[in-house]
Amino acid sequence: MASFFETRIEFLKGVGPQKAALLNKELNIYTYSELIQHYPFRYEDRTRFYKINEINAEMPFIQIKGRIKHLETVGAQRKKRLVAYFSDGEDEIELVWFKGINWVAKKLSTGIDYVVFGKASLFGRKLNMAHPEIEPLTTKNDQGGFLQPVYSTTEKLKNRFLDSRAISKLQRALMEIAHSRIRETLPPNLIAQYRLVSKKDALLNIHFPKNQELLQRAKFRLKFEELFFVQLRLLKLKVTRLEKFRGQIFDDTSKLTEFYHKHLPFDLTNAQKRVIKEIYRDMKSGKQMNRLLQGDVGSGKTIVAFICVLIAIANGGQAALMAPTEILANQHFQGLSEFAEKMGLKISLLTGSTKTKKRREIHEALEEGALNILVGTHALLEEKVKFKNLGLAIIDEQHRFGVAQRAKLWKKNEDFVPHVLVMTATPIPRTLAMTLYGDLDISVIDELPAGRKPIETVHRYDANRLKVFDFLRKQIGLGRQVYIVYPLIEESAKMDLKHLEDGYESISRAFSEFHLSIVHGKMKADAKEYEMERFVKGETQIMVATTVIEVGVNVPNASVMIIENAERFGLAQLHQLRGRVGRGADQSYCILMSDYKLSKEARIRIDTMVRTNNGFEIADVDLKLRGPGDITGTQQSGLLDLAIADLAKDGQILQLARDAAITLLNKDPELKLPEHTNIIQQINSMKKHEVNWSRVS
């Protein structure tokens, strides 16, 4: 029998077929439990009434009570507004409406008392309230003393809709029958240790808070619980995997020593050394490695990846590196080939554009074990690609591969799963990494190679272009190279392409003494490669491009990055683009060009770029601006589909929840203790997080 909380929503008092349809379709609410988890997203403070002389423009929404002294329409035509001169018996404030004037005027009269709820602002030197909520004073609303929950509502379709009050009413009806049935979901020792309120109290107070303190405690409890179960599930997955999969023991470091002694092109940074140690410890442990390698742009991930490859090969394994795009795969291939050749290792590239004959050769060499390293795109996942012994799978992820795709790569070995190293070139905020990759161990390269000068970033308006061009000329005169990047997005591709081509024309004219390359996504692969090659070799001084050069491109002599229409790029993209310069010993510059008109968000993005070069700091701002779903793309958003916790704001609670989950699993890895039966049920019912769970299979 389905539990009480799985009862269909149409059985709730007050929900007829029409309301049920709205709840289902627009809010995804089908059951009692889903309604109870439809939490308010903010609260109106109706705890007290303010006196008009206490109000100022800095206050949030507040309520006052009193009478309308006089009501009039002032101004003409488009400036027309309705003004109510509202008094609390001592002082007066103006209430103003610019829209729906006739409708509001008809509702209001001067003879009765009202409750007004709104935000005061300064108009000239006078305070007023624009478009406040106003309703007659009744015995019910005269008391104050409560926080009014505000829910996300359904769209207003054909006049049928559920507003926040209507949803609150349904919550009340549900709470009346549900409250006594709410069971505790967390073990008693956690409740005691973290001083959590009971589940019953938390749900009651999240929907009907009596005061701020009870509301805050309810929020804390529910956020903690939500994050705790996500973390517990991820960590349990890790425990299960460690038990289930044996890893090949890779403890021979002979190739590594040879490489260190004969071919290491520079001293490794301390961060690189630390990360390599962490990886090696995993690879020789006999357990399967599952590690995320995070490093800021230009922090030197390639050599770390190569060193891991060497460990695998010295121990009789092969290595694969899978990248999300062809350009990136190519770039990795070039990067690794340089080292591989020196070590006499065989390496190949396999992408969608690899010719059939070459493909066949690769398949054979791979199966025989003659090929040591295979770099490629998701073409690596094809059935035909069979390894003799895949020892290490490196996945350059950038949030673009689904978990299921990753798992396919592991299945390419029959006896052992390969060790897995997931790399990302875009720093991920800690809270996000703990959730998206919560079942992986994490290594961070948090140091740039010595001698790098921080890139100087400035913001310039389009009107100052001539000065910017002068600067470019000087830089090129010093022997440096320059990128000029234009936005090109799918939705406005035609216009953008034109913009890029016009830009190219005018730059060619302005810099007729220099050679230019142009690269964009609409060009044929070989043309792109040719242009790129010329720039890499230094035959051209200026590269005009779209974001195709965003990741992986490595031309240490390039020292200026100009980003046109910088306001149209996201922060992660701007940071990636900037990371194309500052890769050599010279001082590098990034110039963000824009129009004068900037949205608030665009200004924050540009200011952040000017203020800092630190990818993790930038990722944090990005998370706050865009929210976790947008940052990571859609593939893994199921994991981030949280009902109440917010990864941009609840980092501390997340850390507590993760620690609590670790402690619990240390004590009871199988969750077999009687006090943990509830927990198992809870984890198993978390269908939302199915995506990540599939990593065990």
Ligand SMILES: Nc1ncnc2c1ncn2[C@@H]1O[C@H](COP(=O)(O)OP(=O)(O)OP(=O)(O)O)[C@@H](O)[C@H]1O
């Ligand atoms: N320890 C080091 N000392 C000096 N130079 C280094 C060191 N490590 C790497 N480099 C150089 O720094 C540059 C960037 O390294 P790499 O391409 O591996 O960065 P990355 O982390 O892959 O960054 P991106 O994601 O931006 O490509 C390369 O030219 C590389 O040779």
